[in-house]
Amino acid sequence: MSKKVTLNIDLDLYQILEQRFKGDEQGLNQFIVDAINDQLKVSNLSSKKEDDLESYLQKGSSGSRTYGIKGQGW
Numbered sequence: 001m002s003k004k005v006t007l008n009i010d011l012d013l014y015q016i017l018e019q020r021f022k023g024d025e026q027g028l029n030q031f032i033v034d035a036i037n038d039q040l041k042v043s044n045l046s047s048k049k050e051d052d053l054e055s056y057l058q059k060g061s062s063g064s065r066t067y068g069i070k071g072q073g074w
Helices: 011-021 025-059 065-069
Strands: none
Touching: 011 025
């Protein structure tokens, strides 16, 4: 299911998109959807990496051998 979204963009960006797609609304729509999806993937990957590292380091208890192997001790 899809929803309609209205975007307000500056005139320069509009002209660039107009030149590139020359009235092809489906092409423009797909370009915008792909750009948003790509941006969301990048931001999700970077936040997931930070979360994974943090959770990995917190798995071992303080003073345990596995905790030290993770670089958090001896």
